[in-house]
Amino acid sequence: MIEDGVVVVVTGVPGVGKTTVIDAAVKAAKSEGINVTLMNYGTVMFEIAKARGLVENRDQMRKLPSSVQREVQRLAAKRIAEAAREGIVLVDTHMLINTPEGFLPGIPVWVAENLRPSVLVLVEADPEEIRNRRRKDETRERDLQPVEEIRLHQEMCRAVAAACATLTGATIAVIPNHDGKAHEAAEMVFNLFKAIAAKLKEVS
Ligand code: ATP
Ligand code: MG
Numbered sequence: 001m002i003e004d005g006v007v008v009v010v011t012g013v014p015g016v017g018k019t020t021v022i023d024a025a026v027k028a029a030k031s032e033g034i035n036v037t038l039m040n041y042g043t044v045m046f047e048i049a050k051a052r053g054l055v056e057n058r059d060q061m062r063k064l065p066s067s068v069q070r071e072v073q074r075l076a077a078k079r080i081a082e083a084a085r086e087g088i089v090l091v092d093t094h095m096l097i098n099t100p101e102g103f104l105p106g107i108p109v110w111v112a113e114n115l116r117p118s119v120l121v122l123v124e125a126d127p128e129e130i131r132n133r134r135r136k137d138e139t140r141e142r143d144l145q146p147v148e149e150i151r152l153h154q155e156m157c158r159a160v161a162a163a164c165a166t167l168t169g170a171t172i173a174v175i176p177n178h179d180g181k182a183h184e185a186a187e188m189v190f191n192l193f194k195a196i197a198a199k200l201k202e203v204s
């Protein structure tokens with residue numbers, strides 16, 4: 001269980017600029033002596049599944065029976081929550097994963113109960129901006145979705161974030177990341193860290 005730590009969950013549709021913003025915000029925090037532990041949900045899930053001999057590589061993960069995947073998802077939440085006993089733990093994950101069967105929640109109730117997030121961050125941009133970023137990003141193999149599908153995905157993320165906040169009591173911070181404004185978005189996330197760090201100091 002989280003005692004003195006704070007879990008900040010950062011979400012956003014693929015290509016919105018989550019990693020770009022997180023990296024800059026964590027760098028700024030470190031330079032001011034605020035320690036932020038960054039955890040990638042997918043990586044933690046893979047480590048657990050591999051240790052149990054369920055998979056050898058990441059691509060085998062999604063082929064596991066969904067019941068096993070859900071169990072690994074729950075265990076990953078526990079592990080992240082344990083790491084969050086102290087300080088700020090930033091979890092890079094998705095509010096909703098776009099699957100052929102529909103949107104899959106990244107923070108279903110059994111994850112929320114273990115993770116106990118304090119802050120849900122939604123990184124957002126205009127659907128047109130997101131589409132262009134995906135198209136230009138040669139470092140990844142990104143789906144070229146129609147703008148309207150990206151818009152719907154982003155709207156659904158807001159709805160699910162509201163449900164998750166209602167279940168957990170977490171706050172929701174919407175961070176716009178418009179073209180050429182990643183620095184401003186990172187500063188907003190950094191300000192969030194500063195507010196949390198000040199609170200942690202108050203109670204210690
Ligand atoms: P994923 O969920 O798939 O990991 P992501 O949300 O982490 O995606 P990034 O990899 O950070 O997205 O960014 C996607 C692309 O958009 C990158 O090429 C990045 O340089 C670019 N990008 C990010 N933020 C901005 C911005 N504010 N203005 C212009 N380009 C941006
Ligand atoms: Mg990323």
